[in-house]
Amino acid sequence: MAILTEDECKAILKKALSYSKADECEVSINGGNSANIRYARNSVSTSGSLSSSSMAISSAFGKKLGIVTLNEYTDEAIASAVKRSEELAKLAPDNPEYMPFLGPQTYAPAPKTYVPATAAITPAQRTTMVAQSLDVAKQNKLTAAGFLQNSDNFSAMMNSHGLFAYNTSTDINFSITLRTADSQGSGYATKDYNDVAKMDTLAFTKIAAQKATGSGSARAIEPGKYTVILEPAAGIVLLEQLYGSLDARSADEGRSFLSKPGGKTKLGDKLVDERVNIYTDPSNPDLPASTWGGDGQPQEKRTWIEKGVVKNLSYSRYWAQKKGVKPVPGGANIIMEGGTQTLEELIKGTEKGILVTRLWYIRPVDPQTLLFTGLTRDGTFYIENGQIKFPIKNLRFNESPVIMLNNLDALGKTERTVSGESGQSALIPPMRIKEFTFTSLSDAV
Amino acid sequence: MKRKDFLYLTGMGISASMLSRMTAMGTPVMPGTRMRDVDVAIKKRMADVALNAARAKGATYTDARLGRYLNQFVVTRDRNIENIVDTESYGMGIRVIANGCWGFAATDKLDNDSIARAAETAVAIAKENSRIQSEPVQLAPQKGYGEVSWKTPIEKNAFEVPMKDKTDLLLSVNDAAFKNGANYVNSVLFFVNEQKYFASTDGSYIDQDIHRVWPIFGVTKVDEKSGKFETRQSLSAPRGMGYEYLIPRDSDKIKSQTTLYRDRYDMHEDAAAAALQAAQKLKAKTVEPGKYDLVLDPSHLWLTIHESVGHPTELDRVLGYEANFAGTSFLTLDKWKTGKFNFGSKNVNIVADKLQPGSLGAVGYDDEGVGTKQWDIIKDGVLVNYQTIRDQAHIIGLKESQGCCYSQSWQDVQFQRMPNISLQPGKTPLSVEQMISKVEKGIYIIGDSSFSIDQQRYNFQFSGQLYYEIKNGKIVGMLNDVAYQANTQEFWNSCAAVCDRSDYRLGGSFFDGKGQPTQSSAVSHGSSTALFKGVNVINTARKI
Secondary structure, three states: OOOOOHHHHHHHHHHHHHOOOOOEEEEEEEEEEEEEEEEEOOEEEEEEEEEEEEEEEEEEEOOEEEEEEEOOOOHHHHHHHHHHHHHHHHHOOOOOOOOOOOOOOOOOOOOOOOOHHHHOOOHHHHHHHHHHHHHHHHHOOEEEEEEEEEEEEEEEEEEOOOOEEEEEEEEEEEEEEEEEOOOOOEEEEEEEEOOHHHOOHHHHHHHHHHHHHHOOOOEOOOOOEEEEEEOHHHHHHHHHHHHOOOEHHHHHOOOOOOEEHHHEEOOOOEOOOOOOOEEEOOOOOOOOOOOEOOOOOEOOOEEEEEOOEEOOOEEOHHHHHHHOOOOEOOOOOEEEOOOOEOHHHHHHOOOEEEEEEEEEEEEEEEOOOOEEEEEEEEEEEEEEOOEEEEEEOOEEEEEOHHHHHHOEEEEEOOEEEEOOOOOOEEEEOOEEEEEEEEEEEOOOO | OOHHHHHHHHOOOHHHHHOHHHHHOOOOOOOOOOOOOOOHHHHHHHHHHHHHHHHHOOOOEEEEEEEEEEEEEEEEEOOEEEEEEEEEEEEEEEEEEEOOEEEEEEEOOOOHHHHHHHHHHHHHHHHHHHHHOOOOOOOOOOOOOEEEEEEOOOOOOHHHOOHHHHHHHHHHHHHHHHHOOOOEEEEEEEEEEEEEEEEEOOOEEEEEEEEEEEEEEEEEEEEOOOOEEEEEEOOOOOEOOOHHHHOOOHHHEEEOOOEEEOOOOOHHHHHHHHHHHHHHHHHOEEOOOEEEEEEEOHHHHHHHHHHHHHHHHEHHHHHOOOOOOOOOOOOOHHHHHHOOOEOOOOOOOEEEEOOOOOOOOOOOEOOOOOEOOEEEEEEOOEEOOOEOOOOOHHHHOOOOOOOOEEOOOOOOOOEEOOOEEEEOOOOOOOOHHHHHHOOOEEEEEEOOOOEEEOOOOOEEEEOOOEEEEEEOOEEEEEEEOEEEEEEHHHHHHOEEEEOOHHHOEEEEEEEEEEOOOOEEEEEEEEEOOEEEEEEEEEEOOOOO
16 A cells, blocks of 8 residues: 555544544554566566555453454454454453553654655566566676565554554665586575665676686585685574574563573673674664554663673563663664774685585584574585685585674674575674584585 | 564563664564454455456466455463453555556555555556566466365364353463473464455455464473573374364373373473473483484474475575575475486375465465366475466476465565475384384484574574484483584485374474565474484584
């Protein structure tokens, strides 16, 4: 559906609340448009366009909650949905952990999450961006498989205590894999932005092409512990696992890598190398995020790890109340401070090591140590005396991001990247890590 | 439903609390009402609006999928019902071929004008994208079925079972775990009903009503003194069944180191056992790395089959359509064309199936209007076929599609998805006890856990829920910190025996992820317990 303005959202949410007879009621609405082109074998495969929206109505009596959603917004449909949510609330059992809805909140001014030019992308513009990418493939005698998607979205919420929040956003996401004609080489690049002006499908496809042509005839090396340089698209898939696990409740309950013997936690402890600083900041112009979260709590700048020390864990509103602390919502985005070196300088300063373009199929192995497994993919190279010497076969790793960040050797310049596993964007640097644990070889290209 | 939506809606993912962007993604819903029944004649009229509008704009083929997708979760945390969620999604997806190119558009506004506009958008996209297409889409012929219907053969519709029965069940399950020493318990009942109507310009009007269930729990035992903890997840399977799956039946139980389940699940019994076993895992011996013979229970082996046989035999992967995300396949066409490619030992017979009652893949027709069937994938260890859909069938010389097309909702485009891929039982009588009695140094693995495989499906690593050490034909105790790594072809060639049909069971998942944007598909994998010789086992214990 079309993007609803703040006033339009207010009007429709107020209308929904006007039908409420519950102790408290909260209504949210979100929607938008998205369109994509998917291509493979140097030709378009599938593509599509979607407009959709949804309203959620939550009604509560005491500690009983009922929730209904709908995507029809006539007076009759909304009134009926409100009534239904109240009937359900009366049927639901009491939840001792239920928290009443929040009162009015003050949010920082919205950063520039919405870029009109991204929302205005036409089908012809999308096709042209893909055509540029396909041209690179054909010129280099490579086979392209890629994906380009843009979207524009709105979200708003209001409750019977006077809370109101509204935001709009845009996104453009691109990923490209190029393979050599003999299937012996493969290269990859991915980017995600709010602003289409930053999305250069031609330049990013050229990077993938360089990796593909350079990765044929890969040599096998023995699995073991190696110095690695993780490009941001590779590093993020492990960093987000650490970041996503900074939860107070599981740590307090003794079932987290942050738990310590005797019922204590590692909050306040030095967990990783002192050069590691990880924080959230919705106002960062390179990674703008909404200044409010899904339950209406403000999203602010917050440090998670400072000089290697765990400074904050997320606390749900219930857990915060139980523990007598302030609630800490999960962060709106992930930012890790970097250094001053470029990727090329990091390579130059490496005596022996492995350059990793992408890590793939990341799965937890042991929550006690936050151990994960996965493999390198689409461009893995051996470095000797500061130079890329030859492509190597892919390797499986078993490693914990905690161990990895303790073995930190050097940080490059922070840049915006996107996780190929979760789809989340982040600002992180390329990282040089010592003694990264590879456990077996893979024949996959 | 996408896996991450599920994790969010159920609160089962610890990381969900840290990823606040996810809050805008899912919509916790609880309509509690059955979907408004729409008369099939009205559905046909709506679909015809799409078909006619696309044809008028120059489409040479059109299909329209009108869908209402219902999910229900009942979610507990320890002694509380944490969430009761119904999600409901209703709309139409329209796929066309124009200028020889695919186009797709979807709408949740279902008046005639909105449907026609979506059809026109799909045609416009197809025409625009035909600029960058190398060769026109070639569809395998498909006869129209006229007006037909199909329904999952359920005994008890889970959406009609009173909510109190469900909340009482889960709270008593959690209680059973607590009584046996658990510190924490999460449990979920997950029900799915896909009500979908398919119409195409081939002359098919197909009405289907598809049901699935999945009861799951996780039990945690904490040793506060040492700071160690262990979990044990449920040994249930997701099934294409109704609520009857949750009504225990003794004839469906198999007694082993723990009770295992065929077509009925005893959630209480499994939760009680899980609590005891989580405590045992805390004291279990850490594994000595090296080569072991592995005896793999179907509750574990389904996932190895899924990753190492199911995915590499998807024809779209083989051809490169998934190269940018899910990956390609080592089972290239040249290997298949030899007719001799030795995928596994003679004991390995693997069948693709969209018919098997009670399985997740069973439907009457796929999402491009093709009737479903069964066929061989691996025969006596040799690769004999793939899995495919209408626009790729001609590439392997097929005259018709194998009926493997699926979309997770009305708003996503349909594409090739895995049918049930199952290892056939051994033909000679063989029990698990007899199998174990012949193993000198081995590990008996029950339940699935960590899984990871490369993008061409050569190198994999798997873990389980329970590991029992086998020495000289006898189980001597429990092990911990086990993961096995192997190469797919070597692994399946090491398959020395498969137990007989009396041990055959289904495993599976609702969350097989593939495609961009990523879509989830539900799929089952059957097997009997199987023996693999000399597999490399690593020790996963580390210190932080």
